[in-house]
Amino acid sequence: MLTSSTTGDDAAVYQLSDDQAVVATTDFFMPIVDDPFDFGRIAAANALSDIYAMGAKPLLALALLAMPVKVLPPPVIRRIIRGGEAICAEAGIPIAGGHSIDSVEPIYGLAAIGVVHPRHLKRNSEAREGDALILGKPLGVGILSAALRKGQLTASGYRALIDTTTRLNRAGPELAAIPGVHAMTDVTGFGLLGHLLGMCRGARLGARVSMARTPLLDDVLAMAEAGRVTGASARNWDSYGAEVRLAPELGPAHRALLCDPQTSGGLLVACAPGAVGEVLDIFGRHGFARAAVIGSMSVGTPVVQVDS
Structure with missing residues (x-):
């Protein structure tokens, strides 16, 4: 490990070889705007930011989705997901999977993985x-x-x-x-x-x-x-x-x-x-x-x- 909980860094970093380390982070929250597509975009950009802050390039993401399925119509939930996908596409990475649950409040975010040369880790x-x-x-x-x-x-x-x-x-x-x-x-x-x-x-x-x-x-x-x-x-x-x-x-x-x-x-x-x-x-x-x-x-x- 190149980071620990004592450093307060933005992500966990594990060195794989002399010239490559993997960077992992997660972030999710409830909506700060009403538009579902914008909410998805904001949540995804916020999660990927920790990868960039370590000096790393994102590699892939997993979606984290908690939705009140009996309250929010499926088209609204799909718009949230599409917003996250749009930001990941802009970042040049796939959403490779994820997990969803029923919840009282809508929550969306990503678990993101990136790579960095250990010499460039910040x-x-x-x-x-x-x-x-x-x-x-x-x-x-x-x-x-x-x-x-x-x-x-x-x-x-x-x-x-x-x-x-x-x-x-x-x-x-x-x-x-x-x-x-x-x-x-x-x-x-x-x-x-x-x-x-x-x-x-x-x-x-x-x-x-x-x-x-x-x-x-x-x-x-x-x-x-x-x-x-x-x-x-x-x-x-x-x-x-x-x-x-x-x-x-x-x-x-x-x-x-x-x-x-x-x-x-x-x-x-x-x-x-x-x-x-x-x-x-x-x-x-x-x-x-x-x-x-x-x-x-x-x-x-x-x-x-x-x-x-």
């Missing part, structure tokens, strides 16, 4: 002092989801939600092959600060982040200021806020965005300053136009300092 614990921190996708998925649940999300906001959550983190394997890229993870349920703190703890370093340089989805700051936030963002802050130092001028809305749970969120990359240009070029080629340098790793205790 853990979340190997960042180095002075590394630049680059975020691949803008924050705010949880904010948009909260607005959607309250019936307050515009058509353009919904399109932004679907676009970001179904965009595969396919830049991962290319980024992992860059010698200057030292660590990588994806930002999901614990929010940016939670996943960055995981990097800090693993590397025994601190980090400094600029709020102004952190990309946000359109209008989410105003939504957060209006109170359209998730309960999960507050729970995230309660679990790790003692390890964060926020600039005094940053308010509750900024804090909510930094702790906002992301579904199928962006890659967070720690790389040598000299590799920043190449990392941003790769992100750009894969359609991540908002990728940005948001801060750096620093010597010190595992604490994140957030500047305005």
Whole structure:
């Protein structure tokens, strides 16, 4: 095994030979949108993200399906499955099987398998002092989801939600092959600060982040200021806020965005300053136009300092 439960990495990795390791992960959840096809796409992209975050290429997936079969019509269930298949086709992999059960609530996701050269494996614990921190996708998925649940999300906001959550983190394997890229993870349920703190703890370093340089989805700051936030963002802050130092001028809305749970969120990359240009070029080629340098790793205790 090249990972263990103590590393907090995104997937399990088992080395098969000198030049190949298998990467395994699973993820599933209940719908965050009403459209069944979009739900399937989002769930599949979210599950595959952990493969990409390890620097691996996905090989195949197994579908995990739990549906209230006496409530949801079969055509709706088929649409969920078709959404997952569409994302896997985009990733160039088959859904090779899976398992389904009857349940009270609809749940869908994947167990995904990938492969990586052990030399290119990227853990979340190997960042180095002075590394630049680059975020691949803008924050705010949880904010948009909260607005959607309250019936307050515009058509353009919904399109932004679907676009970001179904965009595969396919830049991962290319980024992992860059010698200057030292660590990588994806930002999901614990929010940016939670996943960055995981990097800090693993590397025994601190980090400094600029709020102004952190990309946000359109209008989410105003939504957060209006109170359209998730309960999960507050729970995230309660679990790790003692390890964060926020600039005094940053308010509750900024804090909510930094702790906002992301579904199928962006890659967070720690790389040598000299590799920043190449990392941003790769992100750009894969359609991540908002990728940005948001801060750096620093010597010190595992604490994140957030500047305005």
